[in-house]
Amino acid sequence: MRYAEPLFRPPSEAESFILQATLGCSWNACTYCAMYRTKTFQVRPLDAVLGDIAEAGARFADEVRHVFVADGDPLAMDLDHWEPILRALAAAFPRLRRVSTYATARNLLEKSPEQLRRLRELGLALLYIGPESGDNLTLQRLAKGATAAEHEEAARRARDAGLEQSLIFLLGAGGRERSEAHARASGRLATAMDPKFLSTLTLTVVPGTPLARLAEQGRFELPDVPGLLTELRWFIEEAHPAAAIFRSNHASNYLPIGGRLPRDREAILAAIDAALAGQVPLRPEWSRGL
Numbered sequence: 001m002r003y004a005e006p007l008f009r010p011p012s013e014a015e016s017f018i019l020q021a022t023l024g025c026s027w028n029a030c031t032y033c034a035m036y037r038t039k040t041f042q043v044r045p046l047d048a049v050l051g052d053i054a055e056a057g058a059r060f061a062d063e064v065r066h067v068f069v070a071d072g073d074p075l076a077m078d079l080d081h082w083e084p085i086l087r088a089l090a091a092a093f094p095r096l097r098r099v100s101t102y103a104t105a106r107n108l109l110e111k112s113p114e115q116l117r118r119l120r121e122l123g124l125a126l127l128y129i130g131p132e133s134g135d136n137l138t139l140q141r142l143a144k145g146a147t148a149a150e151h152e153e154a155a156r157r158a159r160d161a162g163l164e165q166s167l168i169f170l171l172g173a174g175g176r177e178r179s180e181a182h183a184r185a186s187g188r189l190a191t192a193m194d195p196k197f198l199s200t201l202t203l204t205v206v207p208g209t210p211l212a213r214l215a216e217q218g219r220f221e222l223p224d225v226p227g228l229l230t231e232l233r234w235f236i237e238e239a240h241p242a243a244a245i246f247r248s249n250h251a252s253n254y255l256p257i258g259g260r261l262p263r264d265r266e267a268i269l270a271a272i273d274a275a276l277a278g279q280v281p282l283r284p285e286w287s288r289g290l
């Protein structure tokens, strides 16, 4: 099987069969994102995708438990592609337990409740969504394509359909100027969207992106390391999901921590305070990554 590079997946899908049903991202406009700038969005021909499933099924039928559908926002695909793909995955992999994909709030809002329920019935189980911020001004500056309220409505539709969410928020996304507003509103949006998995990454200004050009012009500046840790504290203070597994162990973060919310809230806050007081080592700059 040949993949069209670049290919991205969440760290938690490292053991999954990656099925490239679409190429690129249908939105492809977020100012900080360089992931798919070299690709024009397209839904791959159904025959080719079903061929990939058949090929993987012939080789790994009993091994595959998890499938991740790539690239950037495959939920944009119509059901006339999703339905045969999900059926073929179930037939090819008898031990399949979970199909997941990246999704945006716009993708969710463009599907009807019936369509989302149908996707769940056919095996789609988990959506990775990156609101990045709950602050509307920050969302607008990031060109995320949806407001906080639209993300909240998208999450409600996902939950109503039985689709689980893994949410990603970006420390530093508001720059120094919106730091506290961004972090606190992000925590509040995490509460409202109520995911099963919740994580924070740290924004990296990637050369060649619109955000990098703003940074070069002095119009965007990331908070310093204590500022980013303080954002994490504000975020955790505001985030009250019903029951979520929280992680900030992505390679972009200075302080890798995790736990369950709300159960471990005080321990997480204590770990952040210890880091702010210089009592725990932070991930060194050289070992951080995107």
Ligand code: SF4
Pocket: 025, 026, 027, 028, 029, 030, 033, 034, 035, 036, 072, 073, 104, 130
């Ligand atoms: S929706 Fe995701 S993949 Fe698409 S441009 Fe935005 S961050 Fe990049």
